Amino acid sequence: MDRRAFLTYNAAIAAVPLTGAALTGLSDAASAATRPPPIDFKANLPATGTFPDKWICGSSSCMDNTDPPVQVHWYNPHTAILRQNKAYSYEAPFAPLYFGNDRVLLLDEGYVQLRNDYDLRAVVDQCIEDWCRRNGRDPASLELLVAFSHLHDDHYAATNQFADRPNTRYMGLTHEEMVGFWGMTNFPEERVTLDLGGREVLIWGSPGHVVSEFAYYDSYTQILYTGDMFYRGRCYISFWEPWYDSMKRLIEFCGTHPVTHVMGCHVEISKDGEDYAYGMTYQPDEAPVQMTVQQLREAWAYAQKITEPGIYFTGTVFLCNQTRGTTTIDKNPYRY
Amino acid sequence: MFTRSQPVWGHFLAQSPTRSTGFSGSSQAATGRAYPNGNPALGYNPPGVRNTDSAVPLHRSKPVMHDYACDGPAAGSLSFRWTYGSNVAAKNRDPRVQVVQYNEDTFVLRQNVCVHWEAPFTYLLFGNKGALLIDTGATANAAHYPLRETVDAIIARWAKARGRTRVPLTVALTSAEDIAQNQGLVQFADRPDTTIVPKPLALMQKAYGIANWPSGTGRIDLGDRVITVVPTPGTHKDGVSFYDPYCDLLFTGDLLFPGKINIGNDTDFVASLERLKAFAAANSVKWLLGGHIEMMFVPGKYYPRFATFKPYERVLEMTPNLIDEALEAARAVQGKDMMLIRPDFVLFNGVSPDQRTPIWPEGVPNIRAPHPF
Numbered sequence: 001m002d003r004r005a006f007l008t009y010n011a012a013i014a015a016v017p018l019t020g021a022a023l024t025g026l027s028d029a030a031s032a033a034t035r036p037p038p039i040d041f042k043a044n045l046p047a048t049g050t051f052p053d054k055w056i057c058g059s060s061s062c063m064d065n066t067d068p069p070v071q072v073h074w075y076n077p078h079t080a081i082l083r084q085n086k087a088y089s090y091e092a093p094f095a096p097l098y099f100g101n102d103r104v105l106l107l108d109e110g111y112v113q114l115r116n117d118y119d120l121r122a123v124v125d126q127c128i129e130d131w132c133r134r135n136g137r138d139p140a141s142l143e144l145l146v147a148f149s150h151l152h153d154d155h156y157a158a159t160n161q162f163a164d165r166p167n168t169r170y171m172g173l174t175h176e177e178m179v180g181f182w183g184m185t186n187f188p189e190e191r192v193t194l195d196l197g198g199r200e201v202l203i204w205g206s207p208g209h210v211v212s213e214f215a216y217y218d219s220y221t222q223i224l225y226t227g228d229m230f231y232r233g234r235c236y237i238s239f240w241e242p243w244y245d246s247m248k249r250l251i252e253f254c255g256t257h258p259v260t261h262v263m264g265c266h267v268e269i270s271k272d273g274e275d276y277a278y279g280m281t282y283q284p285d286e287a288p289v290q291m292t293v294q295q296l297r298e299a300w301a302y303a304q305k306i307t308e309p310g311i312y313f314t315g316t317v318f319l320c321n322q323t324r325g326t327t328t329i330d331k332n333p334y335r336y
Numbered sequence: 337m338f339t340r341s342q343p344v345w346g347h348f349l350a351q352s353p354t355r356s357t358g359f360s361g362s363s364q365a366a367t368g369r370a371y372p373n374g375n376p377a378l379g380y381n382p383p384g385v386r387n388t389d390s391a392v393p394l395h396r397s398k399p400v401m402h403d404y405a406c407d408g409p410a411a412g413s414l415s416f417r418w419t420y421g422s423n424v425a426a427k428n429r430d431p432r433v434q435v436v437q438y439n440e441d442t443f444v445l446r447q448n449v450c451v452h453w454e455a456p457f458t459y460l461l462f463g464n465k466g467a468l469l470i471d472t473g474a475t476a477n478a479a480h481y482p483l484r485e486t487v488d489a490i491i492a493r494w495a496k497a498r499g500r501t502r503v504p505l506t507v508a509l510t511s512a513e514d515i516a517q518n519q520g521l522v523q524f525a526d527r528p529d530t531t532i533v534p535k536p537l538a539l540m541q542k543a544y545g546i547a548n549w550p551s552g553t554g555r556i557d558l559g560d561r562v563i564t565v566v567p568t569p570g571t572h573k574d575g576v577s578f579y580d581p582y583c584d585l586l587f588t589g590d591l592l593f594p595g596k597i598n599i600g601n602d603t604d605f606v607a608s609l610e611r612l613k614a615f616a617a618a619n620s621v622k623w624l625l626g627g628h629i630e631m632m633f634v635p636g637k638y639y640p641r642f643a644t645f646k647p648y649e650r651v652l653e654m655t656p657n658l659i660d661e662a663l664e665a666a667r668a669v670q671g672k673d674m675m676l677i678r679p680d681f682v683l684f685n686g687v688s689p690d691q692r693t694p695i696w697p698e699g700v701p702n703i704r705a706p707h708p709f
Contacts, residue, residue: 060452060475060477060480061450061451061452061475061477061480061481062425062426062428062450062451062644063425063426063427063428063429063430063432063448063450063451063480064451064479064480065425065426067426069426085426087424087425087426088424088425088426089424090642090644112423112424117423117424117427118424277641277642277690278640278641278642278690279453279640279641279642279643280642281425281453281642281644328687328688328690328691329688329690330688330689330690331688331689332598332599332600332684332687332688332689334513334514334571334572334573334598334600335600335601335686336573336600336601
């Protein structure tokens with residue numbers, strides 16, 4: 001069995017308990033009898049859903065923040081979007097949690113490592129439990145895939161919290177392990193399909209911000225998740241040409257597939273296009289995380305005119321072309 | 337803290353120790369008292385006490401007048417680590433206002449980094465006729481940053497120790513326009529017996545008695561402790577520094593501090609440092625105390641803006657020879673849009689406060705500080 005086959009292998013069959021074949025047969029039969037019919041993730045697409053009007057976005061005094069460490073927003077009954085509290089980490093990444101009949105995909109884990117500081121594991125477990133209760137399922141019958149959009153610590157810091165979780169696989173912290181996790185052999189062009197059990201997620205390479213980055217397209221909600229390569233804020237483009245090619249792939253994908261929302265990992269900009277400087281822990285008027293395909297196309301049109309390193313505002317996002325070390329948008333207000 | 341009424345159980349415990357003191361063998365039990373170091377519920381000098389190390393003098397009949405004249409700087413110490421925030425800012429439980437007593441008449445207050453990342457320092461000085469509060473912190477909300485409550489408590493305690501019924505307070509700012517230092521001012525708006533130095537430049541100069549801005553100086557008389565006000569625009573248009581001749585401390589606010597100094601006007605900045613240099617040559621200066629700390633304790637490295645966890649901070653105090661170094665650096669950046677790293681501070685002239693540079697200063701060891709996350 002190769003890696004991709006293993007990945008798409010039905011988790012319920014793959015899990016062979018140690019109690020013996022006869023018992024297994026019985027419990028399989030029992031669970032098959034009690035297990036509700038699978039959810040149809042392929043009818044009435046795209047599945048509708050809503051983003052919150054306003055995400056929890058920090059507080060003027062961090063130590064007086066009483067919000068939960070992770071905001072859980074159910075986009076629709078089978079899709080949760082998690083966001084880290086700004087008072088737990090200024091990076092406050094967004095993390096989708098996609099549910100299928102056989103497995104659950106968590107994309108991005110936030111910027112705090114320890115469970116006693118930031119219990120992401122409990123939040124994800126609770127989401128899975130809630131979903132299972134609503135759908136008459138046993139949480140133990142679902143496999144959890146812990147992956148991340150790209151190889152930066154604000155996106156994988158909490159991965160360790162899932163190391164001892166049963167029925168869980170998590171992505172390794174090297175480029176080879178990441179690519180291997182999705183069974184890719186031709187990064188970044190190759191597009192693979194992850195089957196969550198009736199719900200397919202398309203994954204392909206999207207380097208540019210870093211080398212090791214993926215784009216994720218959920219065929220159920222038709223949300224295109226673009227990681228840090230394209231998000232509502234300062235897109236730090238470390239490698240222009242790979243980024244340009246990745247943008248081209250996204251645009252071509254949008255030409256052939258229906259996309260409801262383009263969603264990045266962070267928001268660093270206000271509704272009026274004002275920049276929230278790097279490190280801010282309070283963004284009272286922040287822009288929505290979701291973008292339209294039109295906004296992506298505008299950015300692409302803008303990017304085609306860029307020839308030099310620098311900071312460019314496309315109307316939606318800042319394209320910081322190879323300026324990572326010196327990205328400076330705001331000014332000293334006391335200059336006279 | 338000091339003025340709260342005592343809970344009833346404090347007295348109850350003091351009178352009837354509930355612990356068995358005979359058999360535990362601990363040194364506390366050996367004294368046979370529930371409070372071997374004295375019951376905190378009782379006042380400073382309980383009736384009948386004769387010998388005490390309390391700050392409150394015995395048998396006081398009139399207010400204590402302190403003699404502020406002394407050879408050299410008055411003794412004082414800042415040997416206490418500043419609170420430095422926490423990795424998860426929401427879980428920080430440090431005091432919102434950290435109070436460090438430099439000496440009996442000089443207090444240094446710091447705002448908690450997890451209340452506001454600027455974590456400004458505020459200074460409270462006492463004289464025989466009144467007190468001076470220099471700067472007011474970055475947060476107006478008293479529930480988040482109870483500066484007024486803390487200052488009131490310190491003043492009440494000091495007044496009790498010195499036998500005063502009233503201590504007039506003056507609130508002055510190193511820069512009235514700096515929102516990292518002027519936000520707490522509103523907490524003092526209705527405080528009785530309080531003078532707030534007005535914000536408009538002309539009125540401020542008049543309040544300090546500065547005839548020639550910026551070459552002249554002003555003064556604030558606290559009663560035998562006369563604070564000199566030195567105009568030091570440069571980072572702020574209305575910047576001033578305060579000199580305390582009792583402790584020989586120079587409070588420089590945003591002009592010169594161990595951190596990222598954002599120059600507002602480089603000509604003024606150089607001129608102010610020159611003036612400060614001349615002032616330090618003519619007056620004994622032990623330390624410069626600025627408004628913030630942003631440097632790490634490794635040379636030339638600093639925390640980014642908005643950091644709420646700074647476990648490797650440099651100390652607050654700067655020696656006066658750093659004025660010369662700052663002056664040299666200021667002349668190097670004058671007229672240029674650039675940043676310049678020095679071991680104890682970083683200058684930003686005409687560039688964004690987030691500017692970075694690949695240029696590392698020559699002769700300064702480049703040490704990577706630990707980066708916790």
